Each structure stands twice: as structure tokens, then as C-alpha cells.
Amino acid sequence: MxxxxxxxxxxNQNTKQTAFISRQSSVRSPLLWLAGVLVLTYIAFFPSIKNxxxxxxxxxxxxxxxxxxxLSGDHVKQIFNTANSVSNNYHPLAILxxxxxxxxxxxxxxxxxxxxxxxxxxxxxxxxxxxxxxxxKKVHAATITALFFGIHPMHVESVAWISERKDVLYVFFxxxxxxxxxxxxxxxxxxxxxxxxxxxxxxxLSVLSKAMAVVFPMVLLLIDYxxxxxxxxxxxxxxxxxxxxxxVFGLLASHVQSGAIAKLETFTLLQRFEFASYGMVNxxxxxxxxxxxxxxxxxxxxxxxxxxxxxxxxxxxxxGLFALAFMSIRKNKDWIFGFLFFFVxxxxxxxxxxxxxxxxxxxxxxxxxxxxxxxxxxxxxRLQEQTEKQFNLYKKIAAAGxxxxxxxxxxxxxxxxxxxxxxxxxxxxxxxxxxxxxPYRNRGSYLVNKAAYDKGEKNIEENxxxxxxxxxxxxxxxxxxxxKVFINRANIYxxxxxxxxxxxxxxRALELDKTDAQTFFNRAVTYSMMKQYDKxxxxxxxxxELKPDLTAAKENRAYVYVDNGNYDKAIPELNELIQQDGTxxxxxxxxxxxxxxxxxxxxALSDNSTAIQLNPNNSxxxxxxxxxxxxxxxxxxALDDALKAEKLxxxxxxxxxxxxxxxxH
Numbered sequence: 013m014x015x016x017x018x019x020x021x022x023x024n025q026n027t028k029q030t031a032f033i034s035r036q037s038s039v040r041s042p043l044l045w046l047a048g049v050l051v052l053t054y055i056a057f058f059p060s061i062k063n064x065x066x067x068x069x070x071x072x073x074x075x076x077x078x079x080x081x082x083l084s085g086d087h088v089k090q091i092f093n094t095a096n097s098v099s100n101n102y103h104p105l106a107i108l109x110x111x112x113x114x115x116x117x118x119x120x121x122x123x124x125x126x127x128x129x130x131x132x133x134x135x136x137x138x139x140x141x142x143x144x145x146x147x148x149k150k151v152h153a154a155t156i157t158a159l160f161f162g163i164h165p166m167h168v169e170s171v172a173w174i175s176e177r178k179d180v181l182y183v184f185f186x187x188x189x190x191x192x193x194x195x196x197x198x199x200x201x202x203x204x205x206x207x208x209x210x211x212x213x214x215x216x217l218s219v220l221s222k223a224m225a226v227v228f229p230m231v232l233l234l235i236d237y238x239x240x241x242x243x244x245x246x247x248x249x250x251x252x253x254x255x256x257x258x259x260v261f262g263l264l265a266s267h268v269q270s271g272a273i274a275k276l277e278t279f280t281l282l283q284r285f286e287f288a289s290y291g292m293v294n295x296x297x298x299x300x301x302x303x304x305x306x307x308x309x310x311x312x313x314x315x316x317x318x319x320x321x322x323x324x325x326x327x328x329x330x331x332g333l334f335a336l337a338f339m340s341i342r343k344n345k346d347w348i349f350g351f352l353f354f355f356v357x358x359x360x361x362x363x364x365x366x367x368x369x370x371x372x373x374x375x376x377x378x379x380x381x382x383x384x385x386x387x388x389x390x391x392x393x394r395l396q397e398q399t400e401k402q403f404n405l406y407k408k409i410a411a412a413g414x415x416x417x418x419x420x421x422x423x424x425x426x427x428x429x430x431x432x433x434x435x436x437x438x439x440x441x442x443x444x445x446x447x448x449x450x451p452y453r454n455r456g457s458y459l460v461n462k463a464a465y466d467k468g469e470k471n472i473e474e475n476x477x478x479x480x481x482x483x484x485x486x487x488x489x490x491x492x493x494x495x496k497v498f499i500n501r502a503n504i505y506x507x508x509x510x511x512x513x514x515x516x517x518x519x520r521a522l523e524l525d526k527t528d529a530q531t532f533f534n535r536a537v538t539y540s541m542m543k544q545y546d547k548x549x550x551x552x553x554x555x556x557e558l559k560p561d562l563t564a565a566k567e568n569r570a571y572v573y574v575d576n577g578n579y580d581k582a583i584p585e586l587n588e589l590i591q592q593d594g595t596x597x598x599x600x601x602x603x604x605x606x607x608x609x610x611x612x613x614x615x616a617l618s619d620n621s622t623a624i625q626l627n628p629n630n631s632x633x634x635x636x637x638x639x640x641x642x643x644x645x646x647x648x649x650a651l652d653d654a655l656k657a658e659k660l661x662x663x664x665x666x667x668x669x670x671x672x673x674x675x676x677h
Contacts, residue, residue, distance in 0.1 A: 053162030056425040060172040067435045067465040069175035080111040105221040106178035119467040124174045131180035136162035138187035156389035165424040169374035172432040182222035189214035223265035229254035238349040288362035289326035310448040346387040353383030449491035456483030495524035529559035545576035579606040597627035631660035647675040
């Protein structure tokens with residue numbers, strides 16, 4: 013009896029130990045799979061850390077963005093101020109994260125790339141966790157979905173492009189919010205209220221990172237559908253705060269992006285539907301065949317006032333997809349959930365409302381691809397679960413295909429990252445695949461000013477003006493109505509001293525767009541270089557009307573007034589400038605000249621003396637003061653100033669010096 017009792021105790025101990033081991037392995041197994049996914053994702057994207065900045069918005073978000081240079085309370089307030097949008101977007105959390113990178117290493121691109129990669133790894137982990145929960149803890153479904161989310165070449169743009177910090181950041185909060193919501197609908201009790209508030213907070217953080225997150229409440233409804241939750245009054249009312257936030261941020265995004273949205277009359281309603289259908293079909297195609305990827309997909313050219321044939325076919329493909337989805341509402345929840353997740357998360361960027369210059373963009377697939385990957389992962393798992401012999405061959409083919417797709421994705425992603433090394437490689441790749449005006453212009457802009465875009469690089473290559481000029485020439489031929497191209501080409505002509513050609517291009521640019529103060533300023537400078545001062549002054553005035561704080565225009569206008577003999581206009585202008593900045597030597601120098609020409613020798617002497625005091629190497633100021641002293645019969649002072657000017661390499665006429673020397677006796 014004692015033996016039987018001991019045997020029973022031992023059996024209970026074995027049962028408990030077995031249960032403990034089972035629980036341990038059930039936890040360990042998903043973590044091991046996740047670790048494998050993250051290792052492969054890291055391997056795929058590690059080369060991006062060595063990349064630099066590009067001139068595809070990185071200059072706007074980092075190099076030229078004063079909002080990121082400080083982290084004081086006032087600066088943070090400015091970041092969250094809705095008036096301070098960046099590149100026609102309101103995404104304060106993304107800008108704040110860039111400010112943190114700047115705080116760490118300034119303009120070192122490596123820090124920014126590491127942060128992007130870290131968020132991508134976190135997002136991959138969150139995708140794994142979400143699919144693991146949604147699928148009923150099917151670890152292989154979670155692994156496949158997360159792995160292809162992590163290593164798909166279409167996602168290179170979101171990770172390797174520093175400006176797309178907003179993408180990896182909003183998806184981080186978005187996916188965390190979906191996981192929290194799944195937990196919320198799965199439990200009851202006190203924690204339910206806390207989770208609800210937490211989901212709402214994560215959603216708010218997501219829309220503060222990127223406006224694309226406004227579709228979050230629609231995805232919550234999809235989760236309700238997939239998990240068989242009732243669509244009653246309570247389930248709809250709980251979504252109300254989410255929809256309110258969506259509407260508010262949606263309206264804010266529309267207002268901020270209004271300048272980038274094409275006018276409604278630019279495309280017909282039918283064309284917009286065709287663009288949206290084309291984009292949707294292409295994103296699905298790119299999931300399976302990620303070939304000819306580019307950072308720039310231009311709108312199609314009309315052929316005899318008609319779009320290419322594919323644009324007329326795609327709407328029927330889309331209608332067919334929706335018909336299939338409708339028919340599988342009751343038969344296959346995996347497919348209907350996945351398809352609608354994809355559609356809901358990408359619909360806002362399908363260019364039904366045309367924003368920007370591209371008809372589609374790789375970055376837009378970052379979140380939506382989760383929806384497409386999920387049903388394929390679930391189908392693979394269900395196939396592998398089949399025990400009948402007739403499925404063995406299909407299981408082997410599917411497994412082999414999966415391995416091939418993983419290896420191919422790793423290779424393609426690695427190659428795609430190399431394209432994002434710098435602006436030259438980026439735009440050269442775009443030109444090779446989709447040659448159009450904008451890529452040529454952007455490559456030319458980089459080639460003519462590498463220092464402005466290759467921030468943080470130790471060795472910046474020399475500018476390539478001839479290559480840049482060739483790019484601008486091609487860009488002009490492709491799109492003769494783009495003012496920016498003419499401005500860029502005019503700048504090169506100016507650098508080469510071809511002022512007549514520069515003048516022609518600036519004038520053409522202003523015919524196309526009279527709202528750019530810098531173009532008026534540049535044309536005014538060109539007129540000044542050609543000594544056409546009477547034409548330069550009105551352009552400086554036009555620049556100031558458009559941009560009153562453009563101090564350089566006010567300075568140059570004052571100098572032009574002096575050079576053109578308009579001293580009555582020059583002196584009041586210079587008086588204002590000196591009031592604003594009394595440390596600028598040039599202001600006093602030019603005012604001294606103007607005062608001398610109007611016969612005010614005492615003021616001229618004082619101004620030149622101040623100019624010399626502020627800049628002791630101003631040889632022209634010494635010479636001008638010499639002339640004033642000579643006029644005032646102060647010959648010794650005049651000679652001293654003339655000799656000082658000569659010592660500072662100012663060319664002084666020998667006859668002038670001899671005259672002053674002769675008057676020393």
C-alpha cells in the first residue's frame with residue numbers, strides 16, 4: 013500500500029514536471045522562431061547602416077530642419093505646433109525622434125539609420141506577436157508573416173530612407189495598439205478599462221507619427237469580424253473616440269498637404285479611379301514579383317489623349333478581387349480579413365486624390381503587406397497540417413518554394429539597400445528604370461552641391477557641374493514646364509559665368525512660377541553681375557515682397573542703389589540695415605561711399621573708419637577713406653590710408669600716391 017502511494021506521488025510529480033516542461037517549451041518555441049526572424053531581418057538590413065543622407069527629403073527633414081537642432085521645452089512646443097509642418101506633413105513624433113538622433117550625433121547619418129533599423133526590428137517582432145495571437149497561437153503563421161514583413165525588398169524604402177522615420181514609427185505604435193486591442197477584447201475585469209485607454213493612447217501616438225494611421229479604427233472593426241465579435245451598439249460606441257481622432261487628424265493632414273494635392277481638374281474622375289486601381293493591382297503584384305523597384309514611379313504619359321492599356325484593365329481586376337472577397341466572407345475569414353486589412357490600410361494612398369509626383373511608392377506597402385502575407389501564411393500552415401498522403405508532394409513543393417522566396421528576398425533586399433547609398437546611386441537607379449524629368453533634376457541638384465546633401469560624410473567628393481548640366485538639359489526636354497529645372501540650370505550657368513543663359517532660364521522659371529522669392533533674388537544677382545542695376549533693383553523688391561525676412565535681398569538692393577547712383581534710396585536702406593545689425597562692415601562701407609558722393613565728407617569719413625574697425629582687412633575701405641581725407645585736404649592721413657590699402661593688395665594708382673607724397677611738404 014505504501015508502495016502504491018509512493019508510486020502515485022511520483023506519478024503526480026512526473027505529471028507536474030511534464031506540464032511545466034510543456035509550458036516552458038510552448039513559450040520557448042515562439043521566442044526561438046521570433047529570434048530567427050529577427051536575425052534574418054537584421055542580416056538583410058544591416059548594410060543600410062553604412063548609407064548616407066539623400067537629397068530626397070533628407071535635407072528637409074534633417075540638414076535644413078531647425079526644429080531638430082535643440083530639445084528645449086520651447087523647441088518641443090514648436091515641433092508639436094500644427095503650423096510647423098515639414099515637407100507638407102504634420103508628424104511631430106517623427107520629428108522629435110530625429111531631434112533625439114541629432115542630440116546624439118549631430119549630422120552623422122549612421123545614428124539615424126540605426127534608429128530606423130531598430131524600429132523595423134521592433135515592428136517585425138510586433139507583427140509576429142500580433143499574428144501569433146490572431147491566428148490562435150500558430151507559431152509558423154506568425155513566423156512566415158513576420159519574416160516576409162521583415163525582409164521584403166519593398167520595405168527597403170521605409171527603413172533605408174531616413175526621411176521615412178515616420179513610417180517605421182507610426183507602424184510601431186499602430187501594431188502595439190492592435191495587440192493591446194486584441195488583449196482588450198480577450199479579457200474582462202478591471203484591466204479592461206486600462207487596456208482601452210492604452211489602445212486609445214497608442215493610436216494617438218501613431219497618428220502623431222504619420223497621418224496614415226487614421227485607418228486604425230477600421231482595422232479594429234476587422235479584428236472584431238475575424239474573432240467573431242458581435243457588431244452591437246456597445247462595440248460601435250467604443251470605437252467612437254477612435255473615429256473622432258481619425259477625423260480630426262484626417263482634416264489636419266488634408267489642410268497641411270493642400271499644397272501638394274493636385275487640382276481636381278488635373279485628372280478626370282475616371283482617370284483617378286484608374287490610377288487607384290492600377291496602384292492597388294501593382295502593390296499586390298510587387299508582393300510576389302518585386303522587380304524594377306524604384307524610389308520614383310512617375311505618372312503615365314498620355315498616348316493620343318489615352319492612358320496605357322493596363323490602366324483600363326486594372327479596374328476590372330480590382331472589381332474581381334472584391335467579388336472574390338465578398339464570396340469568401342463566410343467561407344474563409346483568413347482571406348477576407350487579409351484582403352480588407354490590405355485595402356483599408358492602403359486606400360488613402362492609392363492616388364484617387366493625387367498627392368505628390370508619383371503614382372505609387374514602395375513605402376506605402378509597409379503596413380498593408382501584413383494583410384496580404386497573413387492569409388498566405390495561414391494557408392501554408394493549414395497545408396502542412398494535412399495528414400493525408402495525397403498532400404505530401406504539395407507540402408514539399410510549398411516548403412521548397414518558401415525557402416527559395418526567403419533566400420531571394422534576402423538577396424533582393426540587400427541589393428536594394430545599395431541603391432540608397434547616396435543621391436547619385438538613388439537617382440541613377442530611378443533613371444535606369446523609369447526615366448523622367450524629376451529624377452534627372454534631383455540627380456543634377458545633388459551633383460552641383462554635394463556638400464549640402466552628404467552631411468556627416470568624412471570625404472565629400474567634388475561637385476560635377478558638367479554632369480549636372482547634362483541632367484538638367486534632359487530634364488528640361490522631358491518637362492519644359494517645371495520651373496525648378498530652369499532654376500537649377502540657371503544656377504550652373506551662373507557658376508560658369510554664362511550670365512546671359514542664366515538670365516534666360518531665370519526668366520523662364522518666373523514665367524512658370526512667380527511665387528518663388530529665391531528665383532527673383534537669383535535673377536537680380538545675375539543682373540547685378542551684368543551691371544544692369546536698373547533691372548536688378550525691381551527683382552530684389554519683388555523677392556522682398558514675397559519674403560520680407562530675406563535680408564540678403566535688402567542688402568543687395570541697397571548695394572545696387574549705390575552702384576547705380578541712387579544714393580537717396582541707398583542711404584535710408586543702409587540706415588535700416590545698420591539699425592538691425594551694427595556689426596556688418598559692408599553696410600558702413602557702402603553708406604560711406606554714398607555719403608561721399610552726396611558731399612557729406614564727415615559722415616563718409618566716419619563710416620569708412622567704422623568699416624575698418626569692424627574689418628581691419630577691408631582694403632577698399634582704407635582706399636575710400638584715403639580719397640575722403642584727400643578731399644578734406646588731410647594729405648598725410650590720405651597717404652597713410654593709401655599705403656595701407658596697397659599693403660592689403662588693393663591696386664593703388666602710382667600717380668595717386670605720387671600726388672599725395674608731393675603734398676606732404
